[in-house]
Structures are given as structure tokens and as C-alpha cells.
Amino acid sequence: MKLSQPRSARTINTARILCELRRAEGVSKADLSRILELNKVSCGEIVSELETSGLVREAYKVSSSSGRRPTALEIIKDARHILCVNIGYRNVSVALTNLDSEIVRMERLPYDTKGRVEEFCASLLKSCLRTVKLLEKDKLLGVGISVSGRVSADGRVLISSPYLPWRDIPLADVFEKAIGCDAIVTDSVRALIAAEKVVSPETFSSNEPVLYVDWSDSISLALVSSSRVRMVNPDFGRMKLRGEDSVEDLCTPRAILRRSTMGASEGSGAVSPDAALPGGSSFAHLRDMWTNIPEEYLSAMSNALDIARQVTGAEKAVLSGESAGIDSSCLSRIRAECLGLHVDKSALGDNANVLAASEFALDRFFYQYSLLDEVRPWI
Numbered sequence: 001m002k003l004s005q006p007r008s009a010r011t012i013n014t015a016r017i018l019c020e021l022r023r024a025e026g027v028s029k030a031d032l033s034r035i036l037e038l039n040k041v042s043c044g045e046i047v048s049e050l051e052t053s054g055l056v057r058e059a060y061k062v063s064s065s066s067g068r069r070p071t072a073l074e075i076i077k078d079a080r081h082i083l084c085v086n087i088g089y090r091n092v093s094v095a096l097t098n099l100d101s102e103i104v105r106m107e108r109l110p111y112d113t114k115g116r117v118e119e120f121c122a123s124l125l126k127s128c129l130r131t132v133k134l135l136e137k138d139k140l141l142g143v144g145i146s147v148s149g150r151v152s153a154d155g156r157v158l159i160s161s162p163y164l165p166w167r168d169i170p171l172a173d174v175f176e177k178a179i180g181c182d183a184i185v186t187d188s189v190r191a192l193i194a195a196e197k198v199v200s201p202e203t204f205s206s207n208e209p210v211l212y213v214d215w216s217d218s219i220s221l222a223l224v225s226s227s228r229v230r231m232v233n234p235d236f237g238r239m240k241l242r243g244e245d246s247v248e249d250l251c252t253p254r255a256i257l258r259r260s261t262m263g264a265s266e267g268s269g270a271v272s273p274d275a276a277l278p279g280g281s282s283f284a285h286l287r288d289m290w291t292n293i294p295e296e297y298l299s300a301m302s303n304a305l306d307i308a309r310q311v312t313g314a315e316k317a318v319l320s321g322e323s324a325g326i327d328s329s330c331l332s333r334i335r336a337e338c339l340g341l342h343v344d345k346s347a348l349g350d351n352a353n354v355l356a357a358s359e360f361a362l363d364r365f366f367y368q369y370s371l372l373d374e375v376r377p378w379i
């Protein structure tokens with residue numbers, strides 16, 4: 001993007017206005033012009049365009065100590081929607097969210113990897129079309145797809161995933177042809193980081209490196225500094241810790257639930273990825289897995305984090321994904337073993353992966369936080 005071109009400047013300033021309206025309440029045109037240091041005429045033109053597009057509206061009069069009371073502006077959060085798809089270990093979450101990432105509709109569906117990739121995509125698209133069928137076509141802003149694994153740099157192709165037996169799936173093309181709007185694919189840890197920046201911006205406020213962990217049934221690690229993702233290791237969970245056991249063999253939610261239920265003697269050794277959980281658990285109550293967890297399971301993650309600390313020099317780690325529901329007792333036990341590393345849990349909470357897919361797509365198709373991070377030194 002050439003910053004000197006008028007069209008580029010208008011794109012950047014539109015993104016700045018949208019982000020400021022989302023961040024702060026009770027902001028008027030005059031406030032936007034002052035806060036963002038924009039020419040009043042240019043600022044007014046952009047706001048008028050957003051109002052004409054049905055994205056922004058005048059909300060209410062703001063109290064003022066003197067003179068005329070200004071009118072606050074707000075984003076019409078239901079003006080557009082994002083179709084969110086998170087491909088998990090045993091099921092796919094499909095959701096519709098608004099411009100504030102509030103879930104309007106969601107369903108979780110099991111899937112089968114024994115057939116052809118075409119059958120998998122057809123089943124997934126059927127659910128997505130059912131989700132958006134009542135939505136006006138021009139109200140759908142785009143599709144955000146998150147999945148553990150490796151994704152092409154342009155966000156078009158799922159190269160590989162530990163969940164799926166197929167390679168090089170052009171998911172973005174598949175969704176764009178079927179749904180009729182833009183689509184973007186990302187690895188789950190990048191999506192979680194995009195959501196964390198919105199929900200808890202102080203997490204990355206320092207220039208110091210942060211280890212960000214997607215601790216789900218596949219464990220990925222990212223190194224973030226100055227709000228930018230510097231490195232992603234989708235194979236972090238495959239690191240061997242004890243004999244032939246990897247981090248994922250010892251402390252994924254599936255391994256923890258199964259071992260905790262069956263007992264250490266029956267659950268010793270690596271857990272088969274296809275082994276059924278007692279009681280037919282579908283991970284609907286992941287928080288329950290933190291009750292009475294043997295020390296060795298938490299130690300496995302502590303050891304892995306300590307190795308990552310030594311390699312990267314990071315002094316802070318954030319546990320996200322399904323582990324965002326970790327209880328305070330388990331978190332304290334991990335902290336006690338991770339000397340020199342401050343460990344926190346993510347602020348995303350329940351439905352973290354769906355929220356992550358939503359925020360990543362909103363970044364790309366609407367707010368453009370990433371673009372602003374890139375150009376901030378020049379504005």
C-alpha cells in the first residue's frame with residue numbers, strides 16, 4: 001500500500017475511525033477529529049460515508065459543560081455479520097457473529113475423516129449455508145476459518161492439520177464459491193492472538209516477548225512482541241518430554257480427561273488419538289477436567305513452557321484455547337514450576353476459538369487492526 005496515495009490514506013483513516021468507535025463510547029465527530037488528528041472536513045466525509053453505508057449512526061447527545069451538546073456516534077453492530085468456522089479435533093463449530101463478535105447463532109457438529117475431503121467440505125458447507133440462510137446476502141461481511149495446523153501465507157489453503165488426513169485443501173476458494181463472499185483461513189493460534197488484542201490489549205502492551213499457547217487437543221505456540229506475531233510453532237505439542245510421550249500425549253484436554261477418569265495406572269503411556277472417552281464425553285464440560293488433576297499432567301506443560309522460555313528469552317506466557325478455562329489452583333501449580341516465567345490465562349474465556357475466528361475475520365474485512373499496526377510508525 002502506497003501511503004501517499006489518497007485512496008490509501010482514506011482506507012487507513014476509515015479503519016482508524018472504526019477502531020476508535022469500537023474502543024470508546026460517546027465519541028463525536030469532533031472527538032474523532034481531535035483524537036486521531038484528522039482534518040475536520042476529511043473526518044466528516046468518512047463518517048458520512050459510513051452512515052450512508054448503514055455501518056455507523058448518530059446515537060445520543062453527549063453531556064457538555066458549555067455550548068452545544070455533541071452527538072455521539074456508534075457502530076451498528078448488527079449491520080454486518082461474520083460466518084465463523086473453527087475446525088476442532090472431533091467437531092466443527094459454526095457460528096454467526098456481529099461486528100462486536102457477539103454470537104448470534106452457533107452449532108457444533110461432529111465430522112468424519114474416513115471419507116473423501118469433498119465429503120468433509122460438503123458436510124461443512126451444508127451447516128454453514130443453514131446458518132446464514134436467514135441473513136440478507138449483503139449483510140454477510142466474510143468467512144473466518146480457524147484450524148490447528150499450517151496455513152498458506154495468503155490465507156487461502158489449509159496445508160496440513162493434525163486433525164485431518166488430507167493436505168492442501170483450498171478452503172477459502174471452497175467457501176467463497178459456495179457462500180458468495182470473501183473467506184480467510186488461519187491457524188488457530190494466530191486467530192486467538194487477534195482476539196486477545198481486542199479483548200485484552202494490555203496483554204501485548206509491552207515490547208517484551210510473550211509466549212502465547214493454544215492449549216487445545218493440538219498444542220501450538222506463538223512468540224509475540226510489539227503486538228506482532230514473530231514466530232508460530234504448530235508442532236510445539238509434539239515435543240518429547242518423557243520417553244516416547246510428547247506434550248500432547250501427556251496434557252491435552254483429551255489426554256487429561258481420559259487419564260483422570262481411568263486413573264493413572266490404566267492411563268499410563270500415550271493416549272491414542274482415536275480412543276473413546278469414558279461416558280462418551282464430547283468436551284462439553286472442559287472445565288471439569290481441571291478437578292483433581294495429578295501433578296504430572298500440569299508438570300508436563302510447565303516443563304514445555306520452561307524449555308520455550310530458555311529458547312526465546314520470554315518472561316511471560318499466556319494459556320489460551322480450551323485451556324482458557326483453567327482454574328486458579330491449576331494455574332498456581334504451573335506458575336510454581338515455571339520460575340522466571342509469569343504465566344497467565346487468556347481473557348477470552350468460553351467459546352475462545354469461535355471468538356478468535358470472528359476477530360481474525362473482522363480484522364481482515366472490517367476494522368483492519370493489522371494494517372494499522374503496520375502503518376502506525378508513519379501516522
